Each structure stands twice: as structure tokens, then as C-alpha cells.
Amino acid sequence: MKLKGRHLFGLALLTLLVYLFVSAPEPLPEAKPAVSAKFPVKLLFDVLAAEQHAARGIYTRRVVGPGLKTGMKFTEDWTDTDVEAGPLPAIFLRGVSIQLQSSNSEVGLFLGSDYPLSPLNKFTGIQIQHFEEIKKEGNPAFFLDPSNNMYTAMFLDPAGAPSCVSCHNNHPDTPKLDWQLNDPMGATTWLYPRENVSAEEVLTRLAILRTAMRDVYQVYLDKASAFTEAPVEIGAQWPKDGFYLPDADQFMQAVAEQASGDSLQTLLKAIGAQTHVGL
Numbered sequence: 625m626k627l628k629g630r631h632l633f634g635l636a637l638l639t640l641l642v643y644l645f646v647s648a649p650e651p652l653p654e655a656k657p658a659v660s661a662k663f664p665v666k667l668l669f670d671v672l673a674a675e676q677h678a679a680r681g682i683y684t685r686r687v688v689g690p691g692l693k694t695g696m697k698f699t700e701d702w703t704d705t706d707v708e709a710g711p712l713p714a715i716f717l718r719g720v721s722i723q724l725q726s727s728n729s730e731v732g733l734f735l736g737s738d739y740p741l742s743p744l745n746k747f748t749g750i751q752i753q754h755f756e757e758i759k760k761e762g763n764p765a766f767f768l769d770p771s772n773n774m775y776t777a778m779f780l781d782p783a784g785a786p787s788c789v790s791c792h793n794n795h796p797d798t799p800k801l802d803w804q805l806n807d808p809m810g811a812t813t814w815l816y817p818r819e820n821v822s823a824e825e826v827l828t829r830l831a832i833l834r835t836a837m838r839d840v841y842q843v844y845l846d847k848a849s850a851f852t853e854a855p856v857e858i859g860a861q862w863p864k865d866g867f868y869l870p871d872a873d874q875f876m877q878a879v880a881e882q883a884s885g886d887s888l889q890t891l892l893k894a895i896g897a898q899t900h901v902g903l
């Protein structure tokens with residue numbers, strides 16, 4: 625009996641996974657899946673972090689990096705009316721975080737540091753202690769923060785490229801002038817109010833995160849479509865070919881291609897461990 629229930633659960637979950645990863649535009653099938661099984665919130669954090677990591681990577685490596693070479697601009701004050709530029713990756717993340725806040729996802733996100741350029745990004749309380757740990761270990765930290773009662777995950781953000789170091793060291797607001805390559809510059813930090821999550825909860829939060837990323841990218845495209853100093857064409861091409869930006873579909877497809885494999889693997893592993901269905 626129990627085993628049958630688990631199989632049914634596995635099937636229901638597969639339906640959801642197919643919905644999200646394979647046929648997202650199709651409406652969800654009628655069958656109401658029994659997705660009540662609870663997983664530790666770590667599963668939610670792992671899935672969201674993989675997705676966000678993929679998006680930041682694609683944005684940095686395929687938009688900002690080649691864009692700068694082409695002659696496109698990316699700044700902090702990119703939303704000002706007289707500025708023709710796109711958002712720096714950290715500002716892009718800030719935008720996603722604001723979108724998440726205004727959704728009903730209950731998910732908190734920020735890129736924190738012990739030496740931040742923006743005081744809003746400074747770790748506080750128990751976060752400081754956990755950041756010290758992950759600096760040494762390199763592994764993510766998962767803990768309950770008693771100051772706000774939020775389950776918290778921190779994923780290390782190392783200085784992976786010389787541009788991280790030079791931009792931060794030379795920034796007028798930097799509290800630290802000697803960042804070096806591979807230094808632990810901060811941590812992508814996620815917050816969630818509950819200790820356990822259902823599979824459905826994970827998938828809906830993933831969908832909300834994707835929507836938030838698409839919306840922020842679209843704000844950039846809307847602005848870029850009116851650039852006059854260096855007009856940008858929006859469509860299928862990327863900045864490596866010149867003054868081009870991929871449209872939101874192209875951009876999100878690249879993110880999904882990179883992240884979906886990881887996310888699916890993380891989900892299947894967790895579900896397999898819990899249900900013994902052998903997914």
C-alpha cells in the first residue's frame with residue numbers, strides 16, 4: 625500500500641517536472657498530483673541557487689563580457705533616464721531580488737559580503753559567523769537565523785575573474801582595496817520561512833524565480849530598444865556579434881538549457897531518496 629502511494633507520488637511529480645522542464649507552455653494536466661511529501665528546505669535552496677548561478681553566468685559571460693568588448697555599457701546607474709547602459713550583474717541580481725520580494729514566493733535573496741560596496745549587502749549577526757565558515761570550507765551553509773526566524777542558505781561567491789577584483793578595488797565606495805583573484809568576495813544568500821517544502825512548492829518557486837529573471841532582463845531590453853548613441857538590435861543574436869541583445873526568449877532559453885539539467889538532477893535525487901521510487 626505504502627509503496628503504491630509512493631509510486632503514485634512519483635508519477636504525479638513527474639507530471640509536474642515534465643510541465644516545468646519539457647512543456648512549460650502547455651497547461652498543467654487535470655490530475656491533481658499528490659505532492660504533499662516534505663523535503664528539507666535545502667532542496668529549494670539548491671534548485672534556486674543553481675538557476676540563479678546559471679542566469680548570472682550567462683548574463684556575465686555572454687552579455688556583459690562580450691558587450692563591453694563590443695562597446696556596450698553596463699553601469700550602476702543604468703536606470704537613470706540620461707544613461708544608455710545595462711545593469712551590472714550584481715545590480716541585475718538586486719533587481720531579481722526586488723521582484724521576488726514583491727511576488728508571493730516568500731523567497732528572500734541577496735548578494736552579501738563582509739566588505740560590501742553597498743552597505744545594504746553587509747552580512748549581520750549569525751550570517752557573519754556562517755560566512756567565515758564557508759570561506760574556509762567552500763561548501764554552502766544552511767542554518768536557521770534566530771534574529772529573523774528565517775531558514776538561510778549561503779553559497780560562496782568567489783572572485784572568479786580579474787574584472788571582479790579590479791572593479792571592486794577601484795570602486796569609490798569600496799571598504800577594501802586589496803581583493804585578489806579567487807578571494808571569497810561574498811555569498812549569494814537565500815531566505816525562506818519554513819524548514820520543509822513540498823515538491824510543488826519547489827517547482828512553483830522555481831517558476832517565480834524564472835519569471836523574475838525574465839522581467840528584469842525585459843526591463844533592460846525595453847530600455848535598450850530606445851538607445852540612440854549606440855543603437856542595439858534585439859532578436860536572435862548576442863553581443864559577441866556586435867550591438868545585439870538576445871530577446872527575452874533567447875536569454876531565458878540559454879539559462880534553462882544550462883540550469884535545467886542540474887535542477888532536474890537535484891530534484892530527482894531528493895525525490896529518489898525520499899520515495900525509493902528509483903528515479
Ligand code: HEC
Nearest residue numbers: 714735736737740741742745781782783787788791809810
Ligand atoms: C564593473 C564593476 C563590477 C564588476 C566587474 C563586478 N562587480 Fe560585484 N558589484 C559591483 C557593484 C557596483 C556592486 C554593488 C551592487 C549593489 O548596489 O547592490 C557589487 C556587488 C557585489 C557583491 C555584493 C556585496 C557588495 O560588494 O555590495 C558581491 C559579493 C560581488 N559584487 C561580487 C562580484 C564578483 C564575484 C564579481 C566577478 C564575477 C563581480 N562582483 C564583478 C560592481 C562590480
